[in-house]
Amino acid sequence: xxxxxxxxxxxxxxxxxxxxxxxxxxxxxxxxxxxxxxxxxxxxxxxxxxxxxxxxxxxxxxxxxxxxxxxxxxxxxxxxxxxxxxxxxxxxxxxxxxxxxxxxxxxxxxxxxxxxxxxxxxxxxxxxxxxxxxxxxxxxxxxxxxxxxxxxxxxxxxx
Amino acid sequence: xxxxxxxxxxxxxxxxxxxxxxxxxxxxxxxxxxxxxxxxxxxxxxxxxxxxxxxxxxxxxxxxxx
Numbered sequence: 001x002x003x004x005x006x007x008x009x010x011x012x013x014x015x016x017x018x019x020x021x022x023x024x025x026x027x028x029x030x031x032x033x034x035x036x037x038x039x040x041x042x043x044x045x046x047x048x049x050x051x052x053x054x055x056x057x058x059x060x061x062x063x064x065x066x067x068x069x070x071x072x073x074x075x076x077x078x079x080x081x082x083x084x085x086x087x088x089x090x091x092x093x094x095x096x097x098x099x100x101x102x103x104x105x106x107x108x109x110x111x112x113x114x115x116x117x118x119x120x121x122x123x124x125x126x127x128x129x130x131x132x133x134x135x136x137x138x139x140x141x142x143x144x145x146x147x148x149x150x151x152x153x154x155x156x157x158x159x
Numbered sequence: 160x161x162x163x164x165x166x167x168x169x170x171x172x173x174x175x176x177x178x179x180x181x182x183x184x185x186x187x188x189x190x191x192x193x194x195x196x197x198x199x200x201x202x203x204x205x206x207x208x209x210x211x212x213x214x215x216x217x218x219x220x221x222x223x224x225x
Contacts, residue, residue: 011219012223015223016175025176036165040219041163042217054211055212058208
């Protein structure tokens, strides 16, 4: 998620340190601090738009359900009895994450007043065809609505 | 010119990482003061949204230790 938002996964560190490993704790903290120092200051204002879209993406049910079901689907099987390979499941999660994140970027853009496909493209940079495709999906799910035409450009609004 | 000191939020699991940090303190081991610790009962409690919230509030890095 951090990579998609442009923040970078190197700003997040994960480590296992047991209660007896004091020296290891020191190493982990030193490593993390040095690594983040090298990356420089994080400007949260510059990334406010992406952070808002990322937050919406991680808060919504779709991804949380998928992650929650991962253990069952890769160990016991889905409702049809098919056991999924772990790597394949992860790659599908990646596809889903990118898609949902892009939809939330579009929603943010529409909320901020970029209401035509071209305006959205100018704001977020995703290509026009993809934006149209995702907007159609969002329309079906009643996340946005088609308001009308303005100078031959379709205009959308958030619901 | 002052060197950049990052602010790092560290989510530490009470039984493992936090205890490890405590032991480091008791043993007088030095570690960088840039980390701000948040004690959780289990590292599994850390929701991805916590990480995003930390970045929103202006931290430069996040550590999750379990």
